[in-house]
Amino acid sequence: MARPLLPLNALRAFESAARNLNFSRAADELSVTPGAVSQQIRLLEDIVGGPLFKREAKGLQLTDLGRGAVPLLREGFERLMDASSLLREPPKKKQVSISVTPSFAAKWLMPRMDDFHAAHPEIEVWISADLEPAVLGEGGADLAVRYGPGDYPGHVVERLMTETVLPVIAPSLMAGDKPIRTPADLAGHTLLHDMSNDGDPSRPDWAMWLKARRVKHSDPRKGSRFNQSSMLIEAAAAGRGVALAKRTLAQADLASGRLVAPFPDGSEAVGFAYHVVLPRDRPPSPSATAFVAWLKAQAVHHDNQMGQL
Numbered sequence: 001m002a003r004p005l006l007p008l009n010a011l012r013a014f015e016s017a018a019r020n021l022n023f024s025r026a027a028d029e030l031s032v033t034p035g036a037v038s039q040q041i042r043l044l045e046d047i048v049g050g051p052l053f054k055r056e057a058k059g060l061q062l063t064d065l066g067r068g069a070v071p072l073l074r075e076g077f078e079r080l081m082d083a084s085s086l087l088r089e090p091p092k093k094k095q096v097s098i099s100v101t102p103s104f105a106a107k108w109l110m111p112r113m114d115d116f117h118a119a120h121p122e123i124e125v126w127i128s129a130d131l132e133p134a135v136l137g138e139g140g141a142d143l144a145v146r147y148g149p150g151d152y153p154g155h156v157v158e159r160l161m162t163e164t165v166l167p168v169i170a171p172s173l174m175a176g177d178k179p180i181r182t183p184a185d186l187a188g189h190t191l192l193h194d195m196s197n198d199g200d201p202s203r204p205d206w207a208m209w210l211k212a213r214r215v216k217h218s219d220p221r222k223g224s225r226f227n228q229s230s231m232l233i234e235a236a237a238a239g240r241g242v243a244l245a246k247r248t249l250a251q252a253d254l255a256s257g258r259l260v261a262p263f264p265d266g267s268e269a270v271g272f273a274y275h276v277v278l279p280r281d282r283p284p285s286p287s288a289t290a291f292v293a294w295l296k297a298q299a300v301h302h303d304n305q306m307g308q309l
Contacts, residue, residue: 013040096287097126099144103229105129107249136279156278170239190241191223202271
């Protein structure tokens with residue numbers, strides 16, 4: 001069981017009197033009479049069963065009992081004052097917390113965040129990048145962006161962007177001893193595999209992609225494997241092989257020229273998509289609403305860029 005707290009007014013009177021070693025100065029500080037301070041001290045002494053002060057020729061002094069309690073009591077009141085100030089003052093910045101997967105955060109969201117901060121300097125964004133199911137609502141994130149089929153029971157779900165996969169390579173692989181110009185040219189190159197566990201049954205692997213184009217490969221399952229899409233894209237940009245990548249995540253590198261898509265008909269649509277996920281049991285905060293609106297605008301801009309590539 002919790003220990004009972006001594007009367008707060010008596011503790012406050014004692015702390016002030018102990019700090020000033022004078023009942024009159026304590027009374028002035030607390031805006032009460034010296035008699036009221038004396039009364040509170042006597043009440044406290046009756047409860048604890050011993051004197052807290054002793055009067056000597058040089059003035060008021062603390063007893064051992066009183067002296068031992070003062071540092072903890074002073075710290076306690078300082079923390080109470082800090083808490084009171086925090087409760088009185090509204091947060092200096094509005095906040096929104098979002099949960100996203102690491103690859104989406106690294107390759108799509110983070111490169112765009114300067115735009116959000118410029119449009120909403122008053123909102124502080126907390127980003128949690130993880131693969132676990134998002135915990136939303138009290139004690140969790142305000143919203144999440146997830147790649148999947150869109151069935152998230154108990155949540156409000158809005159589709160953000162669709163996805164396609166396509167081969168991507170470093171520009172250096174377009175030339176050299178074994179230039180990549182047609183799908184048949186892949187036979188002489190290392191294939192990079194995206195093994196991120198997104199559970200999308202419609203996403204083709206290299207064997208499926210090559211078979212659909214009637215391209216023979218000695219072993220389309222050989223090559224480096226990556227459990228994060230962002231790592232796959234970075235390996236391709238470094239010239240380590242040909243990646244069958246999610247186009248949404250590779251888009252920035254395609255636009256900058258770090259990657260190229262060697263085949264004009266290489267893209268294949270998949271069934272999964274990116275979704276904004278919100279808690280159903282409480283309305284989004286104004287900050288969360290602003291962030292979702294910004295995400296949707298960025299998704300439209302993204303789709304327009306995709307059409308130009």
